Amino acid sequence: MAFKKRRIFDLRQVQAQQLATTTASRRKSNLHHSHPQNPSHPKHRFHQIGEWFTENMRNYCQTTSLHGFAYITKQEISRRERWFWLVVVILAIITSIVLVVVSWYWSQETPTVTVIESSHFPTWNIPFPAVTICNFNKISKAKALTLLDQMRLPVGVNQTELHNLFNLTLLPVDSLISNTSLQIYDRILTLNNVTLYGLSQQLSPDCIDMISSCIWKGINTRCDSLFQRIETMEGQCCTFNYFGGVKNNFPEKIAYQVPKRPYRVTGCGYPTGLSVLLNPMVTDYYGTFFSGYGFRLLLHDAYNFPDENSETKVVTATRESFVRINPESTYATNDIRKMDISLRNCLFGSERSMHGLRRYSFNNCMFECRVRMAVDLCGCIPPYVYNNGSYKVCGVLETNCMIRSKRLFSHALANLNFSLSIVRETDSFPCGCLPDCQSNHYVSESTTGRLDMSYFANRPTFSNATDRILLHVFFSDLMSTRYRTDIFQNWLSALASFGGLLGLIMGFSIVTAFEFIYFLTFRPIFNYINRD
Secondary structure, three states: OOOOOOOOOOHHHHHHHHHHHHHHHHHHHHHHHHOOOOOOOHHHHHHHHHHHHHHHHHHHHHHOOOOOHHHHOOOOOOHHHHHHHHHHHHHHHHHHHHHHHHHHHHHHHOOEEEEEEEEEEEHHHOOOOEEEEEEOEEEEHHHHHHHHHHOOOOOOOOHHHHHHHHHHOOOOOOOOOOHHHHHHHHHHHHHOOOOHHHHHHHHOOOHHHHEEEEEEOOEEEOHHHOEEEEEEOOEEEEEEOOOOEOOOOOOHHHHHHOOOOOOOOOOOOHHHOEEEEEOOOHHHEEEEOOOOOEEEEEEEOOOOOOOOOOEEEEEEOOEEEEEEEEEEEEEEOHHHHHOOHHHHOOEOOOOOOOOOEOOOOHHHHHHHHHHHHHHHHHOOEOOOOOOOOOOOEOOHHHHHHHHHOHHHHHOOOOOOOOOHHHHHOOOOOHHHOOOEOOEEEEEEEEEEEEOOHHHHOOOHHHOOOOOOEEEEEEEOOOEEEEEEEEEOOOHHHHHHHHHHHHHHHHOOOHHHHHHHHHHHHHHHHHHHHOOO
């Protein structure tokens, strides 16, 4: 069988194809040379950059997990639908930015926040409060009668003027006194070489007479080792567990027994606290502002000066009073201490020195502010105000000025004598006094009943209890509430807040941010490397 011959390729056909290819190449080369393009031309370069950015953004939108971006470049949907999704994505971006800015503004507006850390904080970690006891009677009758006989009188002055001078130690009084009477009182004091402050100390009842017996944590204790005498807004008072002053007023022979820090208790109930038998000394009443017989009880922090901000209770004669204390403690974290004072808007006890008190607190700062205002007004401070010796104590001739300055010590905001609406608009705290970063607050409630005299029948410690007052001050529970002051947002909470807002609206995450950087930087580099 014979096979038909077939040509594998036609030489003439191959030559014709080569000739056509050469002709086309020459035409293209001539066209290129006739219209040269400068690759460094700005318009051409910007066009290339725009194409490159558009291509990479298209690839990013098609692969990213951000909500709605894939619909912008999706070819299966209409152009109008793509424009709709573009508007939706732009609105989502704007909304996310606005919410993040608002969250940041709130964190700057309120940089700190106080929250309840625990409602079962042990009370033995909280110092026992200071207990300040002030007798209704400010002048001892026995001491007044003794001084009436001992003090010398100038010529032409009778004992009635001396009696009125004694009543002057009850400052603050309500009505102004004539200058003639003040000059007579000054002559009496000058003749006897005594000041108005010294006279008030001589006339005040003694703590050892007012406080008959003391029991601290179930143990009979000497009252003079627990109570010291201090000057307060109520006059001469007796205070327990007070460490606010730079120096104490305990007798030197027992000063070594006084602890360096406030007392604490390890239990609850009146057997674990302070129990005292008070003697109102009914027969010794000479000058008082009250119509009854008893004491005013002030409960406050051990480092705070006792004033009108203290928890106040009244105990009267022939009564047994139980004062239950529910303490609350607030502390600040180390992050708060590291913050600038202008941001945290509070002060720690050791960050500002006080003029006459040991530790800074808002109450102490406000008290010293009132003292400075009284000094500016009168050039001296009243004798019933605590003084560390650096201020001049007002004498008799400054009595009327002291009466006018009484408003400073009886108002919460002494330097803001305006309406409430104006006070609310005040940006700064008065006298530059900032709140406490750490503090202890003692909320109290009392129960009073008639004192059962048979209770003292077999108790020699509490003998002669007629007209006496039995007072118990104690913690009501083993557990208390503790608050924590912390920064509103640290870096971790800020990251969680911003990430939550961006993730809720756009599905944003750190990986998506890295994807955006990847498509603009790493991917073009990899494409350039792998082009061959």
